[in-house]
Amino acid sequence: EKATVAFSIIRSLSAMVRKSNETFLEDLKAKNEKLEIANKNLREAQEELIRQERFSNLGKFSSMILHDLKNPISIIKAYAQMLKGDESLPERTIKYISNIHNEVERLNNLANELLDYSRGDIRLNMNIVNIDDFLSRLKTSIESRFANKNINLRFENSCKNPVLLDYERFFRVLMNLAENARKAMGKKGIFSISVTEDHSFITFIVQDNGEGMDKETMKHIFEPFYSSSKSGGTGLGMVxxxxxxxxxxxxxxxxxxxxxxxKISITIPAK
Ligand SMILES: Nc1ncnc2c1ncn2[C@@H]1O[C@H](COP(=O)(O)OP(=O)(O)OP(=O)(O)O)[C@@H](O)[C@H]1O
Ligand SMILES: [Mg+2]
Incomplete structure (x- = not known):
């Protein structure tokens, strides 16, 4: 009798031990799985961090390189400008030099833009700007970019008060838009820039009658490196x-x- 009682106690005890062993093992397995997941997440986060670090180094270096690139570019530009004014040179040579000058100007703009982009935030260099003067310089640059094309250029300005803006950057904004319009217009077209003033706001309206954009393209134009341009584009212009x-x-x-x-409308406070 006693033996049976002892036996059944032992049996149920051993069952309890087994059970608790099993739950212990299951618990351990679950904990182990959790640990593995946590470890995987940690490894991924670490990889992401390394990737970002690499990117940020790339950004820092590229802005340094771009900055240094600007020196030789501006030297080439100055020489080209000097040669352009040399009237003793044959007409064809002057034309070639003028092409060199234009392309160097483009390189310079590109370097400036990439520099702005790699810096992330833009620190403005404010100037008091007379819009008539601004447009007249812009017209000269656009005319030289649009040479060899039959494009009707229209510039209008009804803003007579001086405006506070970053001259060089705003100039590049409009050159960028003009360049996009040029690419969209093909051999001929109408391109216009008009400036109006309304209370303390200035509005620039930039318009072309080129190929336009469908809804799908419109969704992407502000994405870095998005470009549908067949004539080659970095896709940073609009950004x-x-x-x-x-x-x-x-x-x-x-x-x-x-x-x-x-049609692109830009409104800024006149300040
Ligand atoms: N005036 C326009 N007419 C038609 N499409 C345009 C116009 N402006 C912009 N786009 C579209 O928006 C895209 C992005 O323009 P964005 O200026 O950013 O790049 P991109 O001109 O291709 O290259 P880049 O960096 O040399 O300017 C263009 O590729 C084009 O598809
Ligand atoms: Mg562009």
Whole structure:
């Protein structure tokens, strides 16, 4: 009798031990799985951190390289400018030099833009700007970019008061938009820039009658490195345009119809 009782006690005790052993093992397994997941997450986070570090180094280096690139570029530009004014040179040579000058100018702009982009935030260099003077310089640059094309250029300005803006950056904003319009217009077209003033706001309207954009393209134009350009583009133009305008506390609107053209309105406070 006693033996049976002892036996059944032992049996149930051993069952309890086994059970608790099993739950202990299961518990351990679950904990181990959790640990593995945590470890995997940690490894991924670490990889991401290394990747970001690499990117940020790349950004730092590229802005240093770009900065140094600007020196030789401006030297080439100065020589080209000097040669351009040399009237003893044959007409064809002058034309070639003028092409060199234009392309160097483009390189310089690109270096400036990438520099702005790699810096992230833009520190503005404010100037008091007379819009008539600004537009007249812009017209000269656009005319030389649009040479060899049959494009009707229209510039209008009804803003007579001086405006506070970052001259060089704003100049590049409009050159960027003009360049996009040039690419969209093909051999001929109409391109216009008009400036108006309304209370303490200045509005620039930039319009072309080029190929325009469909809704899908419109969704991507402010994405870095998005470009649908067949003639080659970095896809940074519009990103920089937007950044510069926002740095001026302004905003922009884009309206476009495929086959009809594009209208871009930029509004900034005149300050
Ligand atoms: N005026 C326009 N007409 C038609 N499409 C345009 C116009 N402006 C911009 N786009 C579209 O928006 C895209 C992005 O423009 P963005 O200026 O950022 O790049 P990109 O001109 O291709 O290259 P880049 O960096 O040399 O300026 C263009 O590739 C084009 O598809
Ligand atoms: Mg562009």
């Amino acid at each position: 920089i345009v937007k950044n510069v305008i926002e740095a001026h506390d302004g905003h922009m609107e884009v309206e476009s119809t495929p086959g009809r053209g594009t």
